[in-house]
Amino acid sequence: MSKMFLEEITMTLRTILTATAATTALSVAGAAYAESHSPMRIGITQNNVGVDSYQTTYENAFIAAAEANDNVEVVVLDAGGDVARQIAQMEDLIQQDVDAIIIWPTNGEAVIPAVRKAHSAEIPVIVTNSNIAEAGFDFVSTFSGPDNITQGSRSAEIMCDRFKALGIEDEARVVQISGQPGYTTAIERQKGFDDRLPEVCPNVTLVETQPGDWNREKSQQVMEAFLVKYDDIDGVYAGDDNMGVGALNAALAADRAEGITFVGATNFAVGYEAMERGEYWGSIYQSPVDDAEAALQSAIDLISGEELPFLNYFDTPKITQDNMTEFTKPVF
């Protein structure tokens, strides 16, 4: 019985080996044929696909852009928000000796050693969407993504312009709902907003900032508490529209939405719709499709030997009820 079994295994193995040899021969021939056009192999490790529609749309757009390009072959990985898993994925990609690695950092500090490893293996690293901490800049070829500090400043400008239009720029009081604590995007947007608001509207008071963790339900709860705590709120700045809409829902339920200017960032479909209804004032238009395509293009440019600036931002314009018709409704 066991002898037969062994023989069977040997046979199977032999078949596999023959097949592999044949395939190898074929692919060697193929490689020779495509010598000048051998596809670039680009690996990407993403932060947390599925946590929000932005990241999901990003992934779909990335894959679509890669498929549209015959010269590109991609290895698409997702860290699921887990730093340890992302580091392991970086190591896998280094082992696979890809031509370039794109990383959407789960944590700006913790991934630095892995990025450094890729750098030592002479694989160019492109950081996408949110940058890693400054200590790691030496090991990164380029950063491709939105400029979150500018986004925060622009939101402050939108808010201030609106207050001026309403004639309350000398007394308005603002609360802020920030993104996940410790997340670079959250920190930068908050910094941009905090720094810019007093420059453009020196008499507006930012009364309190609390995190909504990029989560609509969480920020709804935070806003409920703000509404209890403060009788007078004129503006809410949320680190993204998802949280902004959560805050709006809380204000609507408390019958206090009228008279509050809601400004977000990363215009989501729900934010766009609330703007259409006149309940939500403005946001920052950031397309995950542009984001994904910019990252892939940066990788392709680097592999082709082009020089890129270290900070390779794509533009994220202001969107308000006044100019929203110039923009298509976000798909996410």
Place this chain on the structure above:
Amino acid sequence: MESMSKAGIGRFLARQGILIAFAVFIIGFTLANGRFLSPENVMGVVRSSAILGVMALGVTFVVISGNLDLSVGSMMSFSTIVVLDLHDKIGPVLAIPAMFVMTLCLGAFIGFLVGYLKLNSLIVTLGMLSAIHGLTLTYSGGQNMDIADKEGTWFSVFGQGSALGIPVPILIFLLLAALLGIVLAKTPFGRKVYAVGGNGTAATFSGIKRARIVFLCYVMSSFCVAVAGLIQASRSLGSQNTVGQGLELDVLAAVILGGASLLGGSGTIFKTVIGVLILGFIQNGLLLVGLQFYVQFVVTWAIIILAVWLDIAAKRGKLLSTIA
């Protein structure tokens, strides 16, 4: 201390330790911010605790039966996403029962693994936490789920409606708590749950079908999760895939805070409700006081540990353990 535990007041304290801890927090927060006890705020806190609370009711059964359920958070995300998606496809009348059936199937599957196959509940539900999350993402393709016509649906009644001036989520939570409280305290099934958790072997020898009781506890838990998902979906009429992420630990904290033993065999629905309210009021109170966010993590857990300590100290009539 020794003499106090023998006195009448000591016996009262021993039974009501957690209630006293609760009262202490309420007084503390009220002194810190006068609006803490305003009807508006209290109503708001109870309403937003209702979702966690409904889930905690089901988990109370599981914990008393001597098991754990760490899957409720991602299961709630699943129910929320499914009911929102089906709402636009087949209408709310069919979407709600369809979502309940799917969620109950998940609960039955977990119940089968833990009850009939006798697999460790920690491992099974930890695994299901990830598996169900994956299932939800596969179902939705990772996209946010939103009801298209938010104005024109009666579906919003479960999360946003109110009757007799009380928000519907609170009514659902209290009704379900009363119902499950009776089931746990007054029915043969409830007594069997205690028996299985208290001493499984003894329960088996008394002719109790242990596997069936454990199975039913998980089904009960998934039913509560479906109710929670319904409220959540109805409250915001749209959701991320991760809406319930991390709730499993808050639920467990509430149940344990209410005095249920992780080893099984003890706990009541009433105390779980108190545990839920304590958690809700702590989180809200810290926001109102305006503590910096990073500090809130630390303070929340310091208060929870303090509450558990007060409860235990009251039970044994001493602040420190005798075997120290």
